[in-house]
Amino acid sequence: MSDATSEVSVYKPTNELSQLLGEPALVGLEKLEVYNEFLWSIGSAIKVTDTIGWLLAKNYTDLSWEIRREQIIKADIIKYYQKQAISELIKTLAPSGQFQTALYRIFQAEDDLTLWETNPESRKAIDEALAAKGHSASAILAQAYIRGGTQIDLIDRRIAGYERRRDAVLREAGLWNDGLRQRLNRATTAIIDAEFTEAGEEAGK
């Protein structure tokens, strides 16, 4: 292993090689430590032993990172349109009577929307009230998908593109070393599981 140092079980690229592979392109609140942990875990899973191995591992990590980022944005966008749909439907919860309805729509609907966003108990109560009016949670989610359909579709296409490239990296790895490809392939399931779990957790915040 000329280009990589190994500790007990964690494979890390040398500082020189890290510099050559470049700083990861992070955005928003993404953390360098989390990225590095991810790269090293892939390096360790596939037991990288040379520069080309690290180059492919880095590419694999970057593409997985992009997929994770897009999934988090997709979840954010669905939430945004879900809130937009709720903000319109919540007005149907106004009490009867012309004056009471006007008061609710003008002054209280917005407060209830904030409660729906921030307070789980209020959210449950509002969801139940909306369901009683014929707007079930799944129907509202469907509305959110319809509103953001075009943008969500573009995100999905990008994710599919990154996944195809990630598969191509696997095939490239196989050209150099079948063992490397097999180990990278084995690591894939765990990585994909982690992507969905993390994106789900981010969306649930």
Add this chain to the structure above:
Amino acid sequence: MSSDRQIAANQNNAQKSTGPSSKAGREISRRNAHRHGLAIKIGSDPAFRDEIEKLSQTLSSGAQFTLAHVREAAEAEIDLMRIRKVRAWLFETYYFTDNEPSEGLVKLNKKLAKLERYERRAFSRRKRALRAMCRSAALIPDCSGDPQQRREP
């Protein structure tokens, strides 16, 4: 529609235009068609020369690869890094701002669609170069590069 006289006058006037005359003006106009620089072949950009050189040296150490293939792979890899940085910048500029997320996403999606073809091109270029390296290095026994494999996305 312009008359023959107007067309002749326009052509005559155009002959008198010599473009910017100062050195600074010429420097600016030279870059009129330059927007993001991604269409320029990275190997001819002096800003990346050192990085390409270092990566080429590291990739070629320890095996007998054809130098041209190694350089091609290094250029494509640095190009991919550059494209990822541009993508991150687009996310920062259009999405992670104070604007409404839907508004930012519409702009971001348009910009990312433009970036896509550059990434696809760099990715294919690196794949070709790595396969060529693999074939040229008799030191790697299990190299099984197959040029008939389907095109990459």
